[in-house]
Amino acid sequence: NVLTGFALVSSTGGPLEPAQSVTFDVSFASGVADLFAAQPTVALAGNVGNLTLQLAANRYGTANYTVVARDSLGTENGGTDTSGAVNITIDVVFVNQPPVFDLANTSLFEHEGASGVVAGFATNISMGPAGSNEAGQNVSFEVESGVYGSWFVSGPAVDGESGDLSYELAPFVNGVADLRVRAVDDGGGMNASEWVSFSLTVLPVNDAPSFELSGNVTVFENEGLESAEGGVFVDGFALSIGAGASGDTLGTESEQRMTFDVVFESGDSFIVSEAPFVNVSDGRLLLRVARNRFGAATFMV
Structure with a gap:
């Protein structure tokens, strides 16, 4: 993210100083230190300084920085090459990330008319990706049966805490049912994961x-x-x-x-x-x- 026109250099120094260049020092002061993958920088284009921010993945919060302009003539003979410090505050606003999970097995087998529970069907259930800090959200699962809905008396359903898959199959139906599942949290916004496909082979009895x-x-x-x-x-x-x-x-x-x-x-x-x-x-x-x-x-x- 580049914020153009962030700083405006009105003078590079005293009126009689020879030509010189200006750079900016940006230093972390307080707040959340890991908001950015790289230290914010200000680059001068003409007399305009543009602020560049490289956000860290899945991080949000507030950080305070100081910005100082520095010229190229140095401090010889008691000179001063830095401006006064300017304090800035950067807010990175929370954006909900979809939950994540894995499936222990994507090919299941059962007998027609049976009721079953597959313990730990969904594993590594998290409110969001690693480092997203979305603790406190609740995760549930949606299972889409599509044209195979009539194969089930109840379910299929996945428990949001244990990841267990439960179902009750209708009698006299057998074959391969192609199903899919996704996780949804209650944080709003982008709160649904991608669909993950799995199959349930119902063996005839x-x-x-x-x-x-x-x-x-x-x-x-x-x-x-x-x-x-x-x-x-x-x-x-x-x-x-x-x-x-x-x-x-x-x-x-x-x-x-x-x-x-x-x-x-x-x-x-x-x-x-x-x-x-x-x-x-x-x-x-x-x-x-x-x-x-x-x-x-x-x-x-």
């Missing part, structure tokens, strides 16, 4: 297939034995058949193959000539009864 049964089945002795199929078909025996959980409205496991197991549990197992069969595609039950047998049996499906 196989869910048990689901279905419903229409109810118990009653047939007559020898029913269906003379038919081409040699048995009795019960339409709509198994309903709402799905390869995944009943709440999987997205059908994330619809490409899986399914079969039904029908296992005898109790009663008279000899009333059927073979284990009942349930067709996955339409839920139809095929029941082949044993000839001249009657009674009751319970099966598990």
